[in-house]
Amino acid sequence: MIPGTFAYHRPTTIGSAVALLIELGEDARPLAGGHSLIPLMKTRLASPEHLIDLAGIDGLSGIARSDDDIVIGAMTTQHSLIGSSLLSELAPIIRETSLMIADPQIRYKGTIGGNCANGDPGNDMPALMQCLNARYALTGNEGSREVLARDFYLGAYETALAAGEILTAVRIPVPAAGHGYAYEKLKRKVGDYATAAAAVMITMAGDTCMSVSIGLTNVAETPLWAEEAGRLLVGTKLDEGSVASAVAAAEAITDPASDMRGPADYRTKMAGVMLRRALERARSRATA
Amino acid sequence: MNEQVKIDLDRAERTEKLQGMGCKRKRVEDIRFTQGKGSYVDDLKLPGMVFGDFVRSPHAHARIVSIDTSRAKAMPGVIAVLTAADLKPLGLHYMPTLAGDVQAVLAEEKVLFQNQEVAFVIAEDRYIASDATELVDVEYEALPCIVDPFKSMLPDAPILREDIKDKMTGAHGPRKHPNHIFEWQIGDKQATDDVFANAEVTIKEMLLDHRTHPSPLETCQSVASFDKVKGELTLWGTFQAPHVIRTVVSLISGLPEHKIHVIAPDIGGGFGNKVGAYAGYVCSVVGSIVLGVPVKWVEDRMENLSTTSFARDYHMTTELAATKEGKILGMRVHVLADHGAFDACADPSKWPAGFMNICTGSYDIPVAHLAVDGVYTNKASGGVAYRCSFRVTEAVFAIERAIEVLAQKLSMDSAELRMKNFIKAEQFPYQSALGWEYDSGNYHVAMQKAMDTIGYKQLRAEQAEKREAFKRGETRELMGIGISFFTEIVGAGPAKNCDILGIAMFDSAEIRIHPTGSVIARMGTKSQGQGHETTYAQIIATELGIPADDIMIEEGNTDTAPYGLGTYGSRSTPVAGAATAVAARKIKAKAQMIAAHMLEVHEGDLEWDIDRFRVKGLPEKFKTMKEIAWSAYNAPPPNMEPGLEAVNYYEPPNMTYPFGAYFCIMDIDVDTGVAKTRRFYALDDCGTRINPMIIEGQVHGGLTEAFACAMGQEIRYDEMGNVMGASFMDFFLPTAVETPKWETDFTVTPSPHHPIGAKGVGESPHVGGVPCFSNAVNDAYAFLGAGNIQMPHDAWRLWKVGERLGLHA
Numbered sequence A: 001m002i003p004g005t006f007a008y009h010r011p012t013t014i015g016s017a018v019a020l021l022i023e024l025g026e027d028a029r030p031l032a033g034g035h036s037l038i039p040l041m042k043t044r045l046a047s048p049e050h051l052i053d054l055a056g057i058d059g060l061s062g063i064a065r066s067d068d069d070i071v072i073g074a075m076t077t078q079h080s081l082i083g084s085s086l087l088s089e090l091a092p093i094i095r096e097t098s099l100m101i102a103d104p105q106i107r108y109k110g111t112i113g114g115n116c117a118n119g120d121p122g123n124d125m126p127a128l129m130q131c132l133n134a135r136y137a138l139t140g141n142e143g144s145r146e147v148l149a150r151d152f153y154l155g156a157y158e159t160a161l162a163a164g165e166i167l168t169a170v171r172i173p174v175p176a177a178g179h180g181y182a183y184e185k186l187k188r189k190v191g192d193y194a195t196a197a198a199a200v201m202i203t204m205a206g207d208t209c210m211s212v213s214i215g216l217t218n219v220a221e222t223p224l225w226a227e228e229a230g231r232l233l234v235g236t237k238l239d240e241g242s243v244a245s246a247v248a249a250a251e252a253i254t255d256p257a258s259d260m261r262g263p264a265d266y267r268t269k270m271a272g273v274m275l276r277r278a279l280e281r282a283r284s285r286a287t288a
Numbered sequence B: 001m002n003e004q005v006k007i008d009l010d011r012a013e014r015t016e017k018l019q020g021m022g023c024k025r026k027r028v029e030d031i032r033f034t035q036g037k038g039s040y041v042d043d044l045k046l047p048g049m050v051f052g053d054f055v056r057s058p059h060a061h062a063r064i065v066s067i068d069t070s071r072a073k074a075m076p077g078v079i080a081v082l083t084a085a086d087l088k089p090l091g092l093h094y095m096p097t098l099a100g101d102v103q104a105v106l107a108e109e110k111v112l113f114q115n116q117e118v119a120f121v122i123a124e125d126r127y128i129a130s131d132a133t134e135l136v137d138v139e140y141e142a143l144p145c146i147v148d149p150f151k152s153m154l155p156d157a158p159i160l161r162e163d164i165k166d167k168m169t170g171a172h173g174p175r176k177h178p179n180h181i182f183e184w185q186i187g188d189k190q191a192t193d194d195v196f197a198n199a200e201v202t203i204k205e206m207l208l209d210h211r212t213h214p215s216p217l218e219t220c221q222s223v224a225s226f227d228k229v230k231g232e233l234t235l236w237g238t239f240q241a242p243h244v245i246r247t248v249v250s251l252i253s254g255l256p257e258h259k260i261h262v263i264a265p266d267i268g269g270g271f272g273n274k275v276g277a278y279a280g281y282v283c284s285v286v287g288s289i290v291l292g293v294p295v296k297w298v299e300d301r302m303e304n305l306s307t308t309s310f311a312r313d314y315h316m317t318t319e320l321a322a323t324k325e326g327k328i329l330g331m332r333v334h335v336l337a338d339h340g341a342f343d344a345c346a347d348p349s350k351w352p353a354g355f356m357n358i359c360t361g362s363y364d365i366p367v368a369h370l371a372v373d374g375v376y377t378n379k380a381s382g383g384v385a386y387r388c389s390f391r392v393t394e395a396v397f398a399i400e401r402a403i404e405v406l407a408q409k410l411s412m413d414s415a416e417l418r419m420k421n422f423i424k425a426e427q428f429p430y431q432s433a434l435g436w437e438y439d440s441g442n443y444h445v446a447m448q449k450a451m452d453t454i455g456y457k458q459l460r461a462e463q464a465e466k467r468e469a470f471k472r473g474e475t476r477e478l479m480g481i482g483i484s485f486f487t488e489i490v491g492a493g494p495a496k497n498c499d500i501l502g503i504a505m506f507d508s509a510e511i512r513i514h515p516t517g518s519v520i521a522r523m524g525t526k527s528q529g530q531g532h533e534t535t536y537a538q539i540i541a542t543e544l545g546i547p548a549d550d551i552m553i554e555e556g557n558t559d560t561a562p563y564g565l566g567t568y569g570s571r572s573t574p575v576a577g578a579a580t581a582v583a584a585r586k587i588k589a590k591a592q593m594i595a596a597h598m599l600e601v602h603e604g605d606l607e608w609d610i611d612r613f614r615v616k617g618l619p620e621k622f623k624t625m626k627e628i629a630w631s632a633y634n635a636p637p638p639n640m641e642p643g644l645e646a647v648n649y650y651e652p653p654n655m656t657y658p659f660g661a662y663f664c665i666m667d668i669d670v671d672t673g674v675a676k677t678r679r680f681y682a683l684d685d686c687g688t689r690i691n692p693m694i695i696e697g698q699v700h701g702g703l704t705e706a707f708a709c710a711m712g713q714e715i716r717y718d719e720m721g722n723v724m725g726a727s728f729m730d731f732f733l734p735t736a737v738e739t740p741k742w743e744t745d746f747t748v749t750p751s752p753h754h755p756i757g758a759k760g761v762g763e764s765p766h767v768g769g770v771p772c773f774s775n776a777v778n779d780a781y782a783f784l785g786a787g788n789i790q791m792p793h794d795a796w797r798l799w800k801v802g803e804r805l806g807l808h809a
């Protein structure tokens, strides 16, 4: 629980942060809230020699609407996501999910950018961002680009971030008015990562499901966007048969690790149970 | 106002002012604890202090081919690196354990469990020490390991303890196999076997009380400071038993006992984890003696969970024999005890399986037999009493689960079965089949009160309805009702059967009244959060009529406190609490002589009245304890030595036997395996109640730990001997969110042999709580024919039960 030695840098612009990351290479890491990185350092699973703190850079936090997107700065804390009236109004699933992350102390420090960039399948935001079809704004040596959350995750702790690149914001298409939503998370206790979790966004016309998007947390090396499961539900009345086949399709794409939360078969089935419950709750919330 | 009312009011006021026994006095230690002003070992900073850290084995079982410390020693800031080769010439590479075995301080030829200590790096700061551990190059040759204790004694099992492989007689008799530690038997085997051969009904179940860890919030730590000029060693540490540590340090280091000063400052929880001696203590002491500067060692969380004493790991094959009507006739238990790599259990020396023979519980069972086999495995050592007296949680778990199994076999309500077999009030003092003399109890009354309070009948009716609804597919929830009626054995103990390394298990109190009537009192015990500073003062307040706020309690410094065996096994109130009352009574007797002299009457003419001696029949003629104290120093009666103080070393005539009735109502979601405790009711009888608020706090804490143990807390190993989940990410420490709401209640049946009738309560809720939760889970699934469901009852395991029973679509 004693980290190795490291140097601390606090650049004030994105440009200098990127330059530092490029110059120091492999041995450097951006530091946001530190609540994923520092635990890894304390157990020496990570021993970066340089930490580039992003906290001194202006303009990296805040939540705003920009045309059809909600834009959330990377350094926005989970605590601010919970308090945002804009999010409560336009995309309340973000608040619901944030409330299930860790505990208040951690949420005061932990950021959405760190949560999304970390690449740990246990993080809750990535599957939610896939469910919401968010785009990540990345800035690097070569300038800026956008990557879909659905394309960003390549493996455990492996993402599309290029060397020296920093995630500056997430852009979320404003969800349709009247949508239903739910994030269902099974965990052993407060502060635990999910045994399995499911994010559901849904729109209904009468009892018919018009669109649905499903994200799954911590049941594979990456977050999962359950595209096929969603497809099986569109146009249905979310009857037991359709739900069962969607659940089966979602379970089929999982490949969880066996750990102290339970063996793989359990976690797969829990992804199914969470999805089933999230669908039910999302449907009950949809108003159109 | 009439005269009598006035007198009564005055007496009530004087009593209240004392804040003595029976009052909800606020915990005085909380003033500093809640402000972050406690003073723990890691708060200690001494000039020139250096820091140690361990190189630990990645293997569960391996031969050490070589250790090369040169790279580490070359690192700037590194002062020394100790290995077994350095300790061996001092005879310190092994240390004696409390269980009569030896334990490696630093591994010499082999490592026997993952994270075992291999080298100790001492450096100028904590970070350098940690960095340098990575520069010690150890070459290992991996060996096959034993994780399953049932495989320890197979003929072809690898021999773990080569250091004692030819020593086929251990501290507790012959060893049957090189991996066998002891066999311990008690009871009448022949008579028990006969009862079983002829019984109408028998049950047999292997009940596992799985391996877990006491996990105090503060880990184990020490600071050793050797003064080379004076030849004196001061050792600060997280010691539940500081005096015993001093004696052990003296015996193994050769330093005379008076030149060793052991100090246990504030301790952040112990729960049995801080009774034994650890490699870190020894290495900090050796380091300081060699270097002449203070050496600090502070364990981190993962080290604490994976290397210092674990608890439980008892595999208990439990049998009951009974009549068709449910009268229990006999009990037979065989325990396979997994002790890990060394036998470092912290039990009184003659009790290798602790007080497991309390396993006949609260029932009048005519014959019984218990056999325990201890074995070595490639796991960390320990087997300490985690918030219980020695192996008492295990014993109560065995009987309270077995009662449920028997009830089911008899198709009888398990509360009724208990009622039918309880020891009756008039049978006390009761001689149990396995050798104990229970001091007092009133079990039927306690059980009935509990059943009435929770509405037991209605709950069973509700459960019956829910079961039907479940069968009809209307609910996916199972309702379980857990019962446990426990009897503990605490307060070790009488010298005739209790000692630790030959030191009899007395305890002590020294009370000194100052001339102005305030008090300092010191005890041989050591609080780790129990609130001793509050409660001992209440005993003295009542005994001597001095306000508790004028009494300071001090523990933990071996130079100033009288010798005692420390705090664990709920022994503080039964033993040191008794010593406190007896010492106070010695003072009171002297005070009475002084008062008689002051009032110019005969001693026999005086009577005690709350805070004063008064002349019988003349209540206006009195001397308060405060006035007496002044006289004791300044105007004692002729020929009486001045001063007002007393010491008592109390050797208890018997243990005490607290008991209680617990009920748990649980709802389990079969689809996720998540269990929710709807209600938990705990009735405790700990005899005389010194401070009801502290009792309630202790019950809350003990129940929370019981909940944790039953519902998910575990130290697990994979088949390679890798320790799993040894961090708070996985190790289940419930937060306030998960913790059920506790309802507490009580009856009072004083201990007849204790000076104030108190029995101890800190561990009861844990002992009674674990089986209660497990019984609730088992009860929930019982109607589906689930059979015995082993702990821990975390969600995935309960989901697996549902799978096995075909409950999932």
Ligand SMILES: Cc1cc2nc3c(=O)[nH]c(=O)nc-3n(C[C@H](O)[C@H](O)[C@H](O)COP(=O)(O)OP(=O)(O)OC[C@H]3O[C@@H](n4cnc5c(N)ncnc54)[C@H](O)[C@@H]3O)c2cc1C
Residues within 6 Å of the ligand: A029, A030, A031, A032, A033, A034, A035, A036, A037, A038, A039, A054, A074, A100, A101, A102, A103, A106, A109, A110, A111, A112, A113, A114, A115, A117, A118, A122, A123, A124, A125, A161, A165, A166, A167, A168, A191, A192, A193, A194
């Ligand atoms: C006890 C505990 C429980 C937790 N439980 C949960 C939980 O239930 N669910 C959950 O989702 N999370 C949980 N977390 C993690 C927490 O939410 C973290 O705060 C979050 O994962 C990372 O955010 P951060 O700002 O702290 O990032 P940091 O820890 O600072 O960084 C994480 C990683 O991302 C990189 N990084 C950070 N920001 C950027 C950026 N802008 N661009 C590029 N790379 C960047 C860092 O270099 C690092 O590799 C828990 C943490 C703890 C300590």
